Amino acid sequence: MSTAVTAGASGARQVWRRLRGRPSAMVAGGVLVLLVVLALAAPLLAAIEGQDANSYHDALVDSARGGVPIGSFGGVSGDHWLGVEPGTGRDLFVRLLYGAQVSLLVAVGATAVQVLIGVVIGLAAGLGNRLLDTFLSRVTDVMVALPMLVLAIALTAVVPADFPRPLLLILVIGLLNWGGTARIVRAQTLTLKQLDFVAAARLGGSGRVRVARRELLPSLAAPVITYGAILLPSNIVIEASLSFLGVGVTPPTPSWGQMLSTAQTWFRADPTYVLLPAGLLFVTVLAFTVLGDAVRTALDPREASRLRVGTRAGRRARTGGDAATSLKETAS
Amino acid sequence: MTRYLLKRLGGALLVLLALSVAVYALFYLVPGDPARLACGERCSTQQVTQVRERLGLDASVFTQYGHFLQGIVAGRDYSTGTAVLHCDAPCLGFSYKTDQQVTRLILERVPATLSLALGAMVIWLVIGVGTGLLSALRRGGITERALTVLTLAGTGMPVFILGLLLLMAVCAYLRWLPFPSYVPLSQDPEQWAWNLLLPWLTLGFFESAKYARLTRSSTLETLAEDHIRTFRAYGVGERAVVGRHALRGAVPPVIALNANDLGTVVGGAVLTETLFGIPGIGKTLVDAVRVVDVPVVVGVVLVTGTAVVLANVVADLLYAAADRRVALL
Numbered sequence: 001m002s003t004a005v006t007a008g009a010s011g012a013r014q015v016w017r018r019l020r021g022r023p024s025a026m027v028a029g030g031v032l033v034l035l036v037v038l039a040l041a042a043p044l045l046a047a048i049e050g051q052d053a054n055s056y057h058d059a060l061v062d063s064a065r066g067g068v069p070i071g072s073f074g075g076v077s078g079d080h081w082l083g084v085e086p087g088t089g090r091d092l093f094v095r096l097l098y099g100a101q102v103s104l105l106v107a108v109g110a111t112a113v114q115v116l117i118g119v120v121i122g123l124a125a126g127l128g129n130r131l132l133d134t135f136l137s138r139v140t141d142v143m144v145a146l147p148m149l150v151l152a153i154a155l156t157a158v159v160p161a162d163f164p165r166p167l168l169l170i171l172v173i174g175l176l177n178w179g180g181t182a183r184i185v186r187a188q189t190l191t192l193k194q195l196d197f198v199a200a201a202r203l204g205g206s207g208r209v210r211v212a213r214r215e216l217l218p219s220l221a222a223p224v225i226t227y228g229a230i231l232l233p234s235n236i237v238i239e240a241s242l243s244f245l246g247v248g249v250t251p252p253t254p255s256w257g258q259m260l261s262t263a264q265t266w267f268r269a270d271p272t273y274v275l276l277p278a279g280l281l282f283v284t285v286l287a288f289t290v291l292g293d294a295v296r297t298a299l300d301p302r303e304a305s306r307l308r309v310g311t312r313a314g315r316r317a318r319t320g321g322d323a324a325t326s327l328k329e330t331a332s
Numbered sequence: 333m334t335r336y337l338l339k340r341l342g343g344a345l346l347v348l349l350a351l352s353v354a355v356y357a358l359f360y361l362v363p364g365d366p367a368r369l370a371c372g373e374r375c376s377t378q379q380v381t382q383v384r385e386r387l388g389l390d391a392s393v394f395t396q397y398g399h400f401l402q403g404i405v406a407g408r409d410y411s412t413g414t415a416v417l418h419c420d421a422p423c424l425g426f427s428y429k430t431d432q433q434v435t436r437l438i439l440e441r442v443p444a445t446l447s448l449a450l451g452a453m454v455i456w457l458v459i460g461v462g463t464g465l466l467s468a469l470r471r472g473g474i475t476e477r478a479l480t481v482l483t484l485a486g487t488g489m490p491v492f493i494l495g496l497l498l499l500m501a502v503c504a505y506l507r508w509l510p511f512p513s514y515v516p517l518s519q520d521p522e523q524w525a526w527n528l529l530l531p532w533l534t535l536g537f538f539e540s541a542k543y544a545r546l547t548r549s550s551t552l553e554t555l556a557e558d559h560i561r562t563f564r565a566y567g568v569g570e571r572a573v574v575g576r577h578a579l580r581g582a583v584p585p586v587i588a589l590n591a592n593d594l595g596t597v598v599g600g601a602v603l604t605e606t607l608f609g610i611p612g613i614g615k616t617l618v619d620a621v622r623v624v625d626v627p628v629v630v631g632v633v634l635v636t637g638t639a640v641v642l643a644n645v646v647a648d649l650l651y652a653a654a655d656r657r658v659a660l661l
Contacts, residue, residue: 142347145644147596149603150617150636154629157621158359237490241603244492245618260496264607267504274500278493285489 018298025294028287035284039104042097049081049091053098054252057089065269074272085259086270095254096276102255103284106169107235113174114235115228118181119220123212125182126189137186144179149241151176156247165249173238177231184223192219222299229292233285240281256281340648344641351637352404356397359630369624370428386410387425400425404634424634425627427620434631438613444514445612447524448531448604449597453590455536460543461586467544468551468582469574479544486541495534495607502530514610531608535601539593547586554581584655588647595643 019025038045046052060080061067067087074083074092082093125136155172192198192215201215242248243257251258256277263274367384375383383389387410388399402408403423410417410426419426424434463482466475503511512530515523554560555578563573602614609615613632620628 142350145347145640146351147636147640150614150633153602153617153621154355154633155358157624157626157629240490241492244490245602245606247618247621257490260492264496264499267500271500274496278496282489282493286484289484 015295015298019294022294022298024290025298028290028294031283031287032291035100035287036104038097039100042094042101045097046091046094049079049093051080051091051094053094053254054090057084057091060084060089061086068266068269074270074276076272082276083272086266086273087262092273092276095259096256096280099254099256099259099277100280100284102166102249102253103236103239103281106166106173106239106249107232109166109170110173110177110235110239111228111231113170114178114231115181115224117174117178118227119185119217119224121178121182122185123189123216123220125186126193127208127212127216133186136182140179140182140186143176144183146176148176149238152238152242153245153247156242161250165253169239169242169248173235177235177238181224181227181231184227185220188220188223189216192216226292226296226299229288229295233288233292236281236285236288337645337649340645344645347641348634348638352401352634353397355630355633356400359626360396360400369626424631427628428625429623429628434627437628438616438631438635441611441613441616443516443518444610445598445601445605445614447517447528448535448601448610448612449594451528451532452535452539452597452601452604453594455532456539456543456593457586457590459536460540461547463540464544464547465551465582468548468555479548482541482544486538489538491534491538491603492607494538495530495604498530498534499607512608514608528610531604531610534607535597535604542593543586543589546589547582550585551578551582554578557581581655584651587654588651591643591647591650592640595640595646598639598643 019029060070061084062070069084069086069089071077071083074086076083080091080093082091082096084090085092085095121136121140125133125140128136152172155176156168159168198211198215201211206214239248240255240257240260243255244261246258246261248257249255259277260274260281263277266273367380367387367389370387371380371383388396391399399408403419403425405421407421408419408423410419417426419433420435422435424438426432427434427437430437459482463475463479467479470476499511502508509526509530512527515527517524555574560573560577563577564570568577598613601612602618604610605612605614606618613635617629617632617636619625620632
């Protein structure tokens with residue numbers, strides 16, 4: 001368990017060196033950088049292709065055959081690099097790029113909210129008195145136990161339709177899924193609190209807030225980054241799932257999950273329309289997972305790779321919800 | 333033991349109570365006027381007022397919540413002005429859209445959800461535990477690679493990608509099976525199984541990655557323990573060491589995880605049910621959310637929460653029962 005991995009400049013350089021030593025991490029990182037660049041450059045690329053996300057092209061779909069794109073591979077042509085959407089004829093390349101934007105935006109935003117709430121609650125529980133700690137830990141337990149997807153779906157029902165959907169998704173996912181971060185931060189805080197440098201700061205007259213900010217936060221960076229790297233791909237999946245179910249991003253804003261839910265009617269007639277968003281989602285989640293695992297081992301080399309050799313979580317003492325076991329659990 | 337159980341059940345009850353408060357506050361107080369939602373778009377102001385009276389929405393918030401709880405515990409009567417509408421004991425209200433009792437509506441969906449969950453469980457246990465055990469006992473080689481692939485593909489992948497690809501391959505291209513549509517077990521067991529085959533495989537494969545990892549790590553850990561070394565030193569055969577002693581240590585975590593997962597899946601395998609059109613609890617939720625049928629949404633959330641929280645308690649009990657080194661305090 002990482003107790004005090006320094007996150008100073010030399011530490012960062014060391015982590016980078018370890019990451020570079022793993023080809024899988026570099027490939028995954030490269031894929032993600034490419035994806036981010038493509039997503040950010042979506043308007044530019046759309047302009048180069050000469051298309052936009054929401055124009056219908058009736059002439060490009062065969063209305064006699066129910067709207068199947070004309071031409072091979074879903075209507076791939078010089079004008080439409082990845083073909084067009086069946087039924088509407090909207091440009092698939094541009095829609096996939098904007099879908100990447102939504103996916104990344106929601107995932108990063110939700111992760112930020114989760115980490116923020118998790119760190120604040122975890123620190124408060126770890127530094128506060130016993131009553132506060134018990135209360136916050138119980139709330140955290142409840143948050144971890146409850147079925148997150150079900151609650152997220154339910155919550156989307158009560159928000160007015162004109163509320164911006166990506167923001168709503170960020171908030172819903174962020175507010176529901178901070179329990180893991182809070183547990184880790186609390187456990188780390190309890191360990192760090194015992195160490196000399198924190199005691200020294202307390203003796204030097206620093207208040208709790210100052211100790212938390214100046215002494216604890218830097219040491220918490222490594223485990224929090226590690227956990228955030230695990231949260232990111234799962235947030236991408238949650239966004240895709242909600243959009244797939246029709247309660248996420250609303251049309252005409254494109255999203256991969258939403259494309260996949262409409263793709264079900266086009267299995268045979270237009271397989272490209274299924275495979276493109278499915279493949280993109282798969283590759284993105286896989287890249288984030290591989291990179292997250294690499295970051296984890298790079299930040300704390302004592303931890304074995306989660307993907308390569310299974311977990312070291314081992315037997316889970318499931319009885320009793322003490323910090324050590326819950327940390328193990330969330331890490332596996 | 334009894335004391336532990338009481339403590340855990342008390343805790344579970346508190347959690348559910350907290351959930352009910354949160355859910356009640358969110359769903360009945362936030363979204364505008366419940367009476368208008370219940371009545372529909374085309375209701376006149378007078379009709380809305382009637383509905384408000386019937387649902388007891390003119391009372392104070394706390395009274396309303398009290399009625400809500402009372403309905404769950406003891407049942408509740410709604411007066412329609414001319415007659416009294418009774419809602420039986422675990423009363424979660426009436427659906428805004430179909431006027432059916434929510435409890436009954438959810439109970440009707442339980443068989444479909446259970447059909448999916450139990451079948452998928454068999455698959456994830458067989459594949460997951462099987463791969464995990466094999467790869468722990470024979471390190472290196474093909475099972476190891478199978479595990480790596482399973483883990484990579486299964487770690488955090490959305491379940492519907494697997495489902496979509498299976499549907500596409502098996503039903504659209506190979507045409508081995510028609511596109512599944514749910515048939516109740518009571519109606520035709522054979523068709524029931526055939527139509528659930530793909531959903532079972534999808535959910536089963538999806539979950540099996542977790543089990544493979546857990547089984548592998550817990551088996552390896554048990555094999556590394558002192559008492560196993562002692563058995564080996566006494567000359568106990570490898571088969572007996574693994575079969576009789578190592579498994580005893582490796583199985584409890586799997587059982588515990590399984591109980592937890594079963595709770596979650598029963599609470600709503602939302603994605604699998606929606607993808608394959610299985611009329612279970614999860615699909616009910618999605619359908620209700622789309623038409624803002626608040627009582628059904630609230631009902632499903634509470635039922636799901638109950639399933640998950642109870643499964644948690646059961647998981648701990650099973651764990652302790654399977655691993656005698658764990659004492660319940």
